Structures are given as structure tokens and as C-alpha cells.
Amino acid sequence: MNNILYSGIFIGIIIATFLVAFLVNRFFKRLIRKSTADMRNDPTNYLFLRHTISALIYIVGFSTAIYMMPNLRALASSLLAGAGILAVAIGFASQQALSNIISGVFIVLFKPFRVNDRLKIRELNGIVEDITLRHTVIRDFENKRILIPNSVISDEIIVNSDFIEDKICKWIDIGISYDSDIDKAKKIMEEEVLNHPLHIDPRSQQQVELGDPIVPVRVITLGDSSVNLRAWAWAKNSPDGFVLSCDLYESIKKRFDKEGVEIPFPHRTLVHKNKAV
Numbered sequence: 001m002n003n004i005l006y007s008g009i010f011i012g013i014i015i016a017t018f019l020v021a022f023l024v025n026r027f028f029k030r031l032i033r034k035s036t037a038d039m040r041n042d043p044t045n046y047l048f049l050r051h052t053i054s055a056l057i058y059i060v061g062f063s064t065a066i067y068m069m070p071n072l073r074a075l076a077s078s079l080l081a082g083a084g085i086l087a088v089a090i091g092f093a094s095q096q097a098l099s100n101i102i103s104g105v106f107i108v109l110f111k112p113f114r115v116n117d118r119l120k121i122r123e124l125n126g127i128v129e130d131i132t133l134r135h136t137v138i139r140d141f142e143n144k145r146i147l148i149p150n151s152v153i154s155d156e157i158i159v160n161s162d163f164i165e166d167k168i169c170k171w172i173d174i175g176i177s178y179d180s181d182i183d184k185a186k187k188i189m190e191e192e193v194l195n196h197p198l199h200i201d202p203r204s205q206q207q208v209e210l211g212d213p214i215v216p217v218r219v220i221t222l223g224d225s226s227v228n229l230r231a232w233a234w235a236k237n238s239p240d241g242f243v244l245s246c247d248l249y250e251s252i253k254k255r256f257d258k259e260g261v262e263i264p265f266p267h268r269t270l271v272h273k274n275k276a277v
Contacts, residue, residue, distance in 0.1 A: 010065050017061025021054050028053075044114040044131060048104065051132045096151065100134045103150035107131060113160050118238045120159035121148070166237040167202065170245040174252060175226030177262040182227060186217040188255045189231040196251075198244045202234040226264045 028050035108131065113119055117128045119138065126140035136153050138146040161168060172193070176185045193199055193215040201214050217231045233248060235241035256263060 007069075009068050013061060013065040013068060017058060017065070020061070021057045024053055024057060025050060043116075044108060044111065047115060048108045048131050048133075055133060096149075097134065099151040100149050103154040104131060104133055104136075106154065107136070107150060112158060113163070117163070118161040120161075121153065121156050161238045167200070168235055168238050168241040169202070170233045170235065170241045170248075172231040172233055172245060172248050172252070173220070173228060174249075174256075175223060175228045175264060176256070177225070177264045178227060180227070180261045182219065182229075184259065185229060185256065185261045188259065188261065189217050189229060189252055190215045192248055192251045192255060193231050193233045196233070196244055196247060198235050198240045198247075200234050200236055225266075 028046060031046060107113070113128055115128050115131065119126060119128060121138075124138065124140065124146055126138040126146060128136060129139045129145070130137040131150070133150075135147045135149050138148065140146055172189065174185075174189065176182070190213075199215075203212055203214065215231055215233065217229060219227060220230045221228045231248075233241075233244055235244045253263065255261075
């Protein structure tokens with residue numbers, strides 16, 4: 001009879017553990033959805049706290065369920081009493097897991113990146129989707145998920161496009177032929193940037209008073225077959241910057257074609273020598 005009672009208590013605690021974890025996750029999901037309705041709010045802390053509390057609920061629930069079963073309690077005590085070697089082995093095996101947890105805490109505390117930030121790590125580009133106790137989830141631009149252990153990403157050099165501010169500068173680099181009118185080409189590039197709806201004025205009040213141009217366009221190098229120009233185009237964030245640069249390359253190319261500014265391309269001269277018979 002007691003075994004049946006204890007079994008019922010054990011099953012009840014396990015079910016209660018899963019139920020409480022489910023309710024806590026549901027609560028945090030609603031809280032995150034409400035708090036991040038404004039995109040300027042950062043959901044990183046809420047997400048990490050949700051994972052931490054869920055892990056604690058499972059640990060406490062399963063530990064309590066085992067403790068309530070006398071047979072399992074005696075077995076657990078026996079294992080703990082003679083588990084010195086096992087503890088050492090588990091300790092070595094869990095070093096990486098503990099390192100990931102500590103790294104995750106440091107990421108949340110010091111915020112080198114946050115959820116929804118756009119990162120570049122080595123050859124990987126994507127948006128931070130979640131930071132769990134073990135790994136960071138990055139969604140790349142093909143909608144694939146990249147899982148990077150927290151201890152690994154903490155040691156990497158990261159390019160964060162959204163750190164401190166979202167504003168971004170795109171270099172519009174185009175080469176023109178040596179026969180083309182440089183001033184006309186610079187004027188076309190400036191006009192196309194100014195006319196684009198996603199372009200913003202990045203100048204400070206002091207720069208405005210000094211008369212700095214909204215869109216600087218300069219000759220940056222004299223190449224083997226081209227005069228290389230660069231326009232500085234600014235957008236309010238990375239997505240707008242990507243669209244801005246794509247549109248500008250297309251519109252500037254069309255204007256150059258229309259107004260007779262040549263963009264050089266490689267030429268190859270073939271010489272065929274006939275042997276004398």
C-alpha cells in the first residue's frame with residue numbers, strides 16, 4: 001500500500017514539475033511579447049531568466065520526487081556515499097557545461113550582444129534569436145539556426161552592427177574609366193544617395209555649421225584601369241543599409257549609362273601568329 005502511495009506521490013510531483021515549468025514558460029513568453037512590443041526594449045534578460053528558472057524548476061522537482069521515494073532515496077544515498085570517483089568523473093565531464101553557463105551569465109550581464117542584434121562571427125552572419133544556459137542561437141539570412149556554445153562565442157571576435165547605436169554607413173565604391181568626367185560621376189553618385197528615401201543625414205550640429213557635405217564623394221584610388229570613387233551613404237539600421245546599398249548600385253549604374261560615364265571592365269587582346277610555310 002505504501003509503495004502505491006509513494007508511487008502516486010512520485011508521479012504527482014513529476015507531473016506538477018512539468019506543469020509548473022510549462023506555466024512559467026508561458027508567463028515569460030507573454031511578458032517578453034508585451035515588453036518587447038516596442039522594438040527598442042531588450043528581451044535578453046527575460047529570455048535568459050526564463051531558461052534559468054525552468055532549469056531550477058526541473059532540478060528541484062526531480063530531486064523532490066526522488067527524495068519522496070524511500071527506495072530511491074536509499075539508492076541515492078548509497079550512490080552518493082561511494083561516488084567519489086564518479087563525482088570526479090562527472091566534474092571533469094561537466095566542466096564544459098559549467099563553462100557555458102558562466103559564459104552565458106557574463107553575456108547577459110555585460111551585453112557584448114543582445115537578442116535581435118546582427119552579428120558577424122568569422123564567416124557567419126545572422127541575428128541573435130536566443131541566449132540559453134548552454135548556447136546562443138543565431139538565425140542566419142537563409143533562416144537557418146546556428147547554435148554556438150556560450151564559452152566559444154565569448155572567446156570570439158564579434159562584429160556587432162547594433163552595438164551602442166543602430167545607425168550604419170555603407171560605402172558605395174564604383175570605378176570609372178580614365179576618360180570619364182570625374183566631377184560628373186561624383187555629382188551623379190551624390191544625387192542618387194540624396195534621393196534615396198532610406199538615406200539619413202548623419203551630420204552633427206557642428207558639422208552642419210561647418211558646411212560639411214551630407215554625402216561625401218571622393219576619389220579613393222587610381223587603379224590599373226579605373227578611377228575608384230567612394231560615396232558615404234548612411235541608413236538608420238543594417239536592414240535599411242543593405243537595401244540602400246543594393247538600390248544605389250543599380251540606380252547609379254543606370255545614371256552612368258544614361259549620361260555617358262563608363263564603368264570599365266577587363267579587356268583581353270588575342271594575337272594569333274601564323275607560322276610561315
